[in-house]
Amino acid sequence: MTALLKTDSPRGFPFGAALRRRTPKTLSGRIGLALLVLVLAVALLGPLCTPYSPDRTVGIPFAGPSAGHPLGLDFLGRDVLSRVLTGGLSVVLYAGVATLAAYAVGLTVGLLAGYSRSWLEPVLMRLTDVLLAFPALVFLLLLATAFGRGITGVVIATALIQLPPIVRIVRSAALEQSLKGYVEAAVARGEGTLSVLGREILPNIARPVAADAGLRFSWSVLLIAGVNFLGLGLQPPAADWGLMVSENRGGIALNPSSMLVAAALLGALTLAINLLGDALAGGTE
């Protein structure tokens, strides 16, 4: 409904206004937003304020919390607090890169496919079918076999897995818009394909696309954390919340916080995105 009104001013970038209008009004939505800001603050600002180097052994492995080390030490005697503060950046960064890469390609292909209604459609459908015949984690394991372990392969694989659904969503949104009057008007006044796509259609599909991107990001976080946990993504001595849960499993009785704090932060991140997503989805109904 609002899309019709908005066609009068397709130039304005809708994110600012959309954010203000869509500040969650439900309690769970607000909790989600607060949690998300908190976890992102730890992940992004944490590396700047570590009390110790996250890679230096400073005491006995799995020593419990003490005055100098409020969260105790990990399986190599490194300060858990410093590693928790460092370990969020990789979680956010790699999931963000994978989502952005998938969207950069998916948005371009989807827009073109939706606007020009081309032969791409059946090819994409088949490709999606093949990828859908695979559990995402098994696909990631297979690529880990092919490329060897390491985060690069995992990020590429995560982006690849997300690509077909993104193309589908963008394509159907663009297809819907391309039939509308303002697109016809733009074509009639002589705008080229690039201009029609970038200046007319893109601003009008930005909202559903942004909502989808948020969910894809949380999905990327889950998937990459899972692979890191399996030991096939980031390799030690990297500090990463997923990896920390995995490598400190042996010390759960001696210093539970060595794995529980990282687990809690990772959980808070995905929970926050879910709560926020629910609140935003509920708001559009």
Added chain:
Amino acid sequence: MTATTTVPTTAPAAAPFGSRHPLARVALRRIAGGVLTLLVLSVLVFLATSVLPGDAASAILGKQATPDAVAELRHTMGLDRPLVVQYGKWLGGLLHGDLGNTAAGYAAGGRSGVWDQISGKLGNSLVLAATVFVPVLLLSLLLGVLTALRAGRWLDHLVTTVTLVPAALPEFVLGTVLLAVFFTWFDLLPPVSFVAPGTSPLATPATLVLPVLTLVGVTVGPATRMIRAGMQEALLSDPVAVARLNGIAEARVIRRYALRNALAPSIQVFALIAQYLVGGLLIVEELFGYPGIGKELVDAVTVHDNLEVQSVTMLLATFYVAVTIAADLLVMAVVPKLRTGGTS
């Protein structure tokens, strides 16, 4: 959108597969499509495991192997033949139920079949999956229908909130928290699910509790929500409205009309859960050291046993595709309206 809109306007053409029963025809077409998908997949899997990482034989023998020894092992493993021949041999074996040999077997100087290596673990995983599936099925059906009937009331809010938290967590985070609670603080359950080879995990039920709790916790929330949505849609559908207008008692309306219409989406929900479990098992089996097919695959990837990886991957993909097709056909069997369709 209701299911009715998917009925095509054109009449079905003459039976292309010689069968006049519409369901059998759709079934044949879906199975053919599934086989085609798996064929494409098998090429991808084979390429990913054979072409890129270099040579399996030199990987087995290590860097100090003499060229002669590598050449001999390559010959034994059939790696000196063209890729197409290797692929054909592997695929032919798969079609006959022969999953090939493990690279680990060659490394030990003999041969060991992938099937001998995984059959026990496959059994363990099936036991785990079944003990997850049954409670999730019962719980989510019960909660989904109840919350749909009480939508917007306190029970609905309670169930939605309580099931959302574990469902939003990564499996290994939830598993870790359960581990901390039940092993570290209460010392009730073993932290590692050790199952001796040749014995059934059912003989030591304590080993199953934590993996099952983790997977049930992760799946029951989404399953309940989807069933709730299906049931709500069914409650708003025309047949239910007509039945109510006819003065049929509400309990009977729910039993005879609403529940029946909610059945089809529920079948899809359970197919999704069965498929999710393939990936979920990987993580949970690794976390608890449960000797199943997921841990076996992770181990095979870790030690670069490409021969085992490709066969196990295809096995899991086949299960995945089979579940999709079976669920679609089951839905068609339950909802007669969809039978003439077969657009997909």
